[in-house]
Structures are given as C-alpha cells and as structure tokens.
Amino acid sequence: MKKTLVLxxxxxxxxxxxxxxxxxxxxxxxxxxAIYSRTTRIEGLSLNIWGENPQTSLALGIVNGxxxxxxxxxxGLLLNYADSYKGFQLGSVNYTKASMLxxxxxxxxxxxxxxxxxxxxxxxxxxxxxxxxxxxxxxAAAATTGVQIGxxxxxxxxxxxxxxxxxxxxxxxxxxxxx
Numbered sequence: 730m731k732k733t734l735v736l737x738x739x740x741x742x743x744x745x746x747x748x749x750x751x752x753x754x755x756x757x758x759x760x761x762x763a764i765y766s767r768t769t770r771i772e773g774l775s776l777n778i779w780g781e782n783p784q785t786s787l788a789l790g791i792v793n794g795x796x797x798x799x800x801x802x803x804x805g806l807l808l809n810y811a812d813s814y815k816g817f818q819l820g821s822v823n824y825t826k827a828s829m830l831x832x833x834x835x836x837x838x839x840x841x842x843x844x845x846x847x848x849x850x851x852x853x854x855x856x857x858x859x860x861x862x863x864x865x866x867x868x869a870a871a872a873t874t875g876v877q878i879g880x881x882x883x884x885x886x887x888x889x890x891x892x893x894x895x896x897x898x899x900x901x902x903x904x905x906x907x908x
C-alpha cells in the first residue's frame with residue numbers, strides 16, 4: 730500500500746512539474762510584448778497579433794510563429810511560420826523550415842524540408858514530397874512518393890516517361906506523380 734501511495738504521489742508531482750513548465754494560454758501583440766516570453770512552451774490556446782512560441786495548441790492570429798517542434802491547429806490571417814510542425818496550418822501564407830506532417834492550406838504553401846501530407850493552395854512548394862499537392866502550381870524538388878494535381882506540376886527528379894508508371898515527367902499539366 731505504501732509503495733502504491735508513493736508511486737501515485739510521484740506521478741502527481743511529475744505531472745504538476747510538467748504543467749508548470751508549459752503555459753495553457755498566450756496573448757501576444759508581438760513576440761516581445763506577450764504574457765510569456767518566446768521561449769515558453771504553450772500548451773492550450775494562443776491569441777496573437779504576432780506570436781512566436783514552441784506550441785502544442787490552437788493558435789489564432791494575424792501572424793503565428795512556431796519555434797522548435799510544434800503541433801496543433803494554426804489559423805493565421807496573413808502568415809503561419811514554423812521550424813517544424815505537425816498538424817493543420819490555414820493561412821494566406823504557410824511556411825515551414827524543416828518538416829511538416831499534416832495539412833497546409835493557403836494561397837502559398839512552402840515547406841523547405843520534407844512535406845508528409847497534403848498541401849492545398851494556389852502555389853505549393855516542398856523540398857521533399859511524400860503526399861499530395863493540390864493547387865494551380867505545384868513544385869516538389871524531390872519526391873519519395875507523391876501526387877500533384879494542378880495546372881502546372883513540377884518534379885524535376887522525374888525523367889521523361891522512361892520510368893512510367895512509377896513516375897511521369899519533370900513537368901506535366903493536370904497530374905504528375907512519383908512512386
């Protein structure tokens with residue numbers, strides 16, 4: 730009985746310590762004019778004019794910035810930007826530096842590193858595609874497995890119809906893929 734009580738207390742103290750290390754809500758005018766500093770992890774809700782934190786949250790704002798590895802749902806009127814993101818980004822422009830796992834939806838969606846999931850926008854760009862790009866112009870510098878549907882679909886890694894049906898071509902109208 731004592732061991733169970735000690736173990737339960739230990740779990741409660743560890744959970745309390747974790748809750749204190751992160752904050753449940755952030756209100757931000759700029760990254761430097763906010764309730765918490767830009768290095769504080771937010772696990773809950775962020776309301777931003779311009780915010781920038783590592784987060785596991787729902788972020789609503791004009792500009793939402795995410796440092797480190799962040800995840801959640803981001804609704805940015807102008808811009809969502811992240812080092813690495815897992816979840817859903819909805820904004821006029823969505824930018825992720827390292828990797829994106831999930832869905833980006835905007836006028837311009839840009840993943841410098843690896844995109845695993847879905848990009849829907851007028852212009853979609855990724856360094857490495859594993860998923861689907863749906864837009865007017867789609868560009869994947871490289872692709873592991875991916876499909877592009879749009880007016881102009883570019884995968885420079887592909888060769889002209891020599892590996893069909895596994896890949897189509899470096900540039901195609903309407904649809905292009907690589908498997």
